[in-house]
Amino acid sequence: xxxxxxxxxxxxxxxxxxxxxxxxxxxxxxxxxxxxxxxxxxxxxxxxxxxxxxxxxxxxxxxxxxxxxxxxxxxxxxxxxxxxxxxxxxxxxxxxxxxxxxxxxxxxxxxxxxxxxxxxxxxxxxxxxxxxxxxxxxxxxxxxxxxxxxxxxxxxxxxxxxxxxxxxxxxxxxxxxxxxxxxxxxxxxxxxxxxxxxxxxxxxxxxxxxxxxxxxxxxxxxxxxxxxxxxxxxxxxxxxxxxxxxxxxxxxxxxxxxxxxxxxxxxxxxxxxxxxxxxxxxxxxxxxxxxxxxxxxxxxx
Numbered sequence: 001x002x003x004x005x006x007x008x009x010x011x012x013x014x015x016x017x018x019x020x021x022x023x024x025x026x027x028x029x030x031x032x033x034x035x036x037x038x039x040x041x042x043x044x045x046x047x048x049x050x051x052x053x054x055x056x057x058x059x060x061x062x063x064x065x066x067x068x069x070x071x072x073x074x075x076x077x078x079x080x081x082x083x084x085x086x087x088x089x090x091x092x093x094x095x096x097x098x099x100x101x102x103x104x105x106x107x108x109x110x111x112x113x114x115x116x117x118x119x120x121x122x123x124x125x126x127x128x129x130x131x132x133x134x135x136x137x138x139x140x141x142x143x144x145x146x147x148x149x150x151x152x153x154x155x156x157x158x159x160x161x162x163x164x165x166x167x168x169x170x171x172x173x174x175x176x177x178x179x180x181x182x183x184x185x186x187x188x189x190x191x192x193x194x195x196x197x198x199x200x201x202x203x204x205x206x207x208x209x210x211x212x213x214x215x216x217x218x219x220x221x222x223x224x225x226x227x228x229x230x231x232x233x234x235x236x237x238x239x240x241x242x243x244x245x246x247x248x249x250x251x252x253x254x255x256x257x258x259x260x261x262x263x264x265x266x267x268x269x270x271x272x273x274x275x276x277x278x279x280x281x282x283x284x285x286x287x288x289x290x291x292x293x294x295x296x297x298x299x300x301x
Contacts, residue, residue, distance in 0.1 A: 028206035029055045031182070032065070032199040033173045038192045039286040049098045051195070053173055054208065060105045060171050061208055066097035071211040078215050086263020103127075103175055110170075110177050115225055116233070118240045119247040123233050124225040129154075131178045133161075143197070147184050155291030157188040174290065193290050244279035245272055 031053045039047050050065045067074075073094060081088050101116040104124075115124040131152050138149040140162060147162035154176075161172070165181035172183030173195040187194035213223055228236075239246075249272070257269035 025205040025207060026056055028203045029169070030201055030203050031055070031197060033195045034198045035173070036191075036194045036196075037290075038288055041288045047098065050198070051099075051173055053171065054203070054206065055169055055171060056206060058107055060107070060169075062103040062105075062173055062175075063101070064097040064099040066095055067212050068210045070094050074215070075211050084263065087261035087266070088264075105171065105177060112175060114230070114233075116237075118233070118236045119244070121236075121247075122223065122225050123228045123236070125228050125230050125233050127175065127230065129175045131176065133179055135179070142184050145184050145197070150179055155289075157190070157192070157290075157292060159186055159188050161186040192288060241283045244283075245276045248272055 033051045033053065034048060035051045036046055036048045038045070050069070052063060052065045052068070054061045074090070077088060077090055077093055101114060104113045104115065105111070106113075112127040112129050113124050114127045115122070117123070131154060133150045133152050136149040136151065140147050140149070142162055142164075145164040145166055147164045150161045150163060152159050152161070159176075161176065161179065161183050162185040163172075163179040163181045163183050167182035169182045170179060171177045172179070172186060176183055176186055182197070183195075184197045185195065209223070252268060252272065257272070258267055260267050261271060
């Protein structure tokens, strides 16, 4: 039973986790950003997602908010499955994230780490990102914030940012940082990607690990970040895109593939084929990465 559930959760929650802190929990400042983006270069269609930037005294963590926002739904569904010992196709119950990576910036040196999962393996590599900001005199009121304009070049695109000194964090969404206040809005000149601050709140007893990450760990999906380099990660990710279920097939014997999921008529093999189609459709859905000089972002189904 545990092995069967392990396979299910690996397939459904291809999520990541920064290494959980063992320190006493503290209060975090959570900033919500509405990200509007163009997933396909040759299409005028725009997509959107809510992303979060969680700031503590030691670090900030940026990620897609889709899965953390559904923690309570996922928890109820998992508890029900464990109670009745029957599998439930949770892909029909929850919305999957558009982006699976996390970006961790450590304070005060602003060293960045990019964390993402390739199949069953969680990798993290240091990303030496430097920004040469040009702070301009233009000022603008965005929502409740008084902001000032700044520009920079990054990832093959030209960016315009609006920051506020009303919020004294020299940070921002994605990899952006280094202005004399929090970035309220930032977008490239062609509006392929645009982030706008939409809200914030304080979180007492902050836990950077979501419930889905904890349940993954419970059922055997490693949450330990393996250090690597960007070059090695890109190579592993390229192979993963070519055959998303390769590692799963190595662990599932023909006999296991013919076994039905507990309380279901769906076999493990059928479930794996469905996940493979979802993964391939997902990989084909985005050819417009944030950084032009890198492989397409790992956009989730």
